[in-house]
């Protein structure tokens with residue numbers, strides 16, 4: 001798997017989860033994850049990363065490292081109030097935009113299309129990362145979706161699980 005090199009100490013092949021001990025470690029992991037999932041893929045719809053975890057679990061922190069892995073140069077901030085932020089991707093051939101959404105205030109499919117996310121998720125040139133994805137679970141695509149769950153262990157420690 002892609003993160004063996006990063007965290008051979010913590011890697012668990014059965015549950016695909018990793019323990020991080022700081023925000024920096026979470027960013028570094030998210031960066032490697034972004035690099036790995038955007039390598040040589042040909043897709044018919046966007047890549048969607050569905051992030052879940054309680055308030056302060058580290059979803060936005062993860063998104064910042066993830067964006068760095070895509071080559072996004074701008075500073076990634078929480079889209080709590082605007083709901084969706086769009087960033088340009090220059091480094092990757094087939095991906096043009098990174099969308100970072102926060103669905104904390106949304107309820108289901110209608111809301112997802114009303115903020116334009118349904119269209120965004122249908123376009124193979126996009127990579128979409130959604131905080132509070134479980135709020136809109138039914139509106140998420142079945143294909144090309146990766147679930148990432150952040151679990152708060154203690155002040156500096158998080159468990160990050162993939163799929």
Ligand SMILES: Nc1ncnc2c1ncn2[C@@H]1O[C@H](COP(=O)(O)OP(=O)(O)OP(=O)(O)O)[C@@H](O)[C@H]1O
Pocket residue numbers: 020021022023024025026053054055056057058059060061062078131155156157158
């Ligand atoms: N191992 C870790 N991984 C990620 N963040 C950590 C870790 N240890 C401490 N932190 C801190 O936890 C906080 C996580 O905040 P962040 O905004 O990323 O959470 P969030 O899940 O996006 O919250 P919200 O639900 O409000 O959007 C940051 O202050 C970060 O520095």
Ligand SMILES: [Mg+2]
Pocket residue numbers: 059060061078131
């Ligand atoms: Mg957040």
